[in-house]
Each structure stands twice: as structure tokens, then as C-alpha cells.
Amino acid sequence: MVGWLCAALGVAFGSAIIPLINVELFILGLVxxxxxxxxLALGIxxxxxxxxxxxxxxLAARGSIHLPKFLHDRLHRQRPPTPRRERWRARTKRIRSWLDALRERCQRHPAWMTGTYGLSAITGIPPYMATTVLAGLVHMPMSVFxxxxxxxxxxxxCALAASPALFSEWLRL
Incomplete structure (x- = not known):
């Protein structure tokens, strides 16, 4: 049992880093x-x-962790303007302004950000990855995070891990 819990810990950490790994499917298969x-132990x-x-x-969104130099240089290097880049910049201007407004609103209303982050942690809507990064950008206190x-x-x-046992008991009735 301890071996499976250690494996679940590793899969959960990996799925947090690499979104293509599905920890929910792993939990259902394991249970x-x-x-x-x-x-309860598996959920925790x-x-x-x-x-x-x-x-x-x-921490990366908050600025506490810095990207390696080769990634930082690649992301922030100056590129000559091309028609394709200018079209992309024009298309994403509206999205960038919306994200800036959202970030500013989250900084003005920290309770709203906490509620949204908590809802996302439970339901996954809005995406948990996005609210995690947004929490770092607005400098949510680490204790709250x-x-x-x-x-x-x-x-x-815990609800996901308990669900197969719950359904199997209902089917026996």
C-alpha cells in the first residue's frame, strides 16, 4: 500500500508539471x-x-524562481518585426488587455481571487493551472495559496478516490 501511495505522489507531482499526465485517470485505475x-490517504x-x-x-509567476538563462534569453530577445508577427500582435492585443484587466481586478479584490482559486482547486473550472499562475502574478500570500x-x-x-467504492456499493443493493 505504501508503494502505491508513493507512486501516486510521483504521478501527482508529474501531472502538476506536465499537464498531459492525467492524475484523475490514475486514481480511478488504482482504486x-x-x-x-x-x-482518504490516497486523496491527501x-x-x-x-x-x-x-x-x-x-513561484515562477511571482518572480521568486527565475528561468534558466537560455530560456530567458529566448523568451525576451528582440526580434525584427515581420508582417506575421505584427498580425499576431494585433490579434492578441485584445487578449493581453483582458488579462491585464483581470490581473488588476484580482489585485484590487483579493477575496475574489481566493474564491476563484478555491473553486478551481475543487472543480477544475476555471483551469487550475491558470489560476495557479494568476495567483502568483497577483502575489497571493503563500499561506493562502x-x-x-x-x-x-x-x-x-478524496471524492474521486472514494467514488468507485461508493458506486460498487450502490450496485450491490
Whole structure:
């Protein structure tokens, strides 16, 4: 059992870093194949792994973690203007202004950002990755980020881990 919990921690951390890894599918498969794993322990371990991985995005958005020099140079180098770049800049101008307005609104209303982040941690709507980065951009206090994020993720993953057992009991009735 401890081995599966360690594996779940690793998969959760990996899924937080690489969005193509689906931790929800892993949890359902694990609980379906080995129903003896306690759903509460599994949910808490996966929530801790997810939050540890998302903490890197939060710190990077906050400016506490700096990109390696080769990535930083590549992202911020000056490129000569081309018609294609200018078209792209014109198309994304509206999105950039919307994101700037959203960021400013989140800084003015920290409770709104906390509520949105908590809802995202539980439901995944809006996307948890986006709210994690936005929380870093608006300098949400780390204690709020960790507390709300862990509580929301724990609720989500505990409910998910308990769901196969719950449905199997209903089918027996």
C-alpha cells in the first residue's frame, strides 16, 4: 500500500508539471484495481503532490524562481518585426488587455481571487493551472495559496478516490 501511495505522489507531482499526465485517470485505475487502498490517504497524498508541483508555477509567476538563462534569453530577445508577427500582435492585443484587466481586478479584490482559486482547486473550472499562475502574478500570500489549494485539491481527489467504492456499493443493493 505504501508503494502505491508513493507512486501516486510521483504521478501527482508529474501531472502538476506536465499537464498531459492525467492524475484523475490514475486514481480511478488504482482504486479500481486495488480497492484496499484507503481513499482518504490516497486523496491527501495526491493533493500534496499536485500542490508541490503547482508551487513551482506559482513561484515562477511571482518572480521568486527565475528561468534558466537560455530560456530567458529566448523568451525576451528582440526580434525584427515581420508582417506575421505584427498580425499576431494585433490579434492578441485584445487578449493581453483582458488579462491585464483581470490581473488588476484580482489585485484590487483579493477575496475574489481566493474564491476563484478555491473553486478551481475543487472543480477544475476555471483551469487550475491558470489560476495557479494568476495567483502568483497577483502575489497571493503563500499561506493562502497553500491552504486553499490543499483543501480544494484534497476534497477533489478524496471524492474521486472514494467514488468507485461508493458506486460498487450502490450496485450491490
Amino acid at each position: 479500481a484495481s486495488d480497492p484496499d487502498i484507503p481513499w 497524498v495526491v493533493a500534496a503532490g499536485q500542490l508541490a508541483g503547482k508551487l513551482l508555477y506559482y 497553500l491552504g486553499v489549494g490543499f483543501a480544494g485539491r484534497a476534497i477533489r481527489f
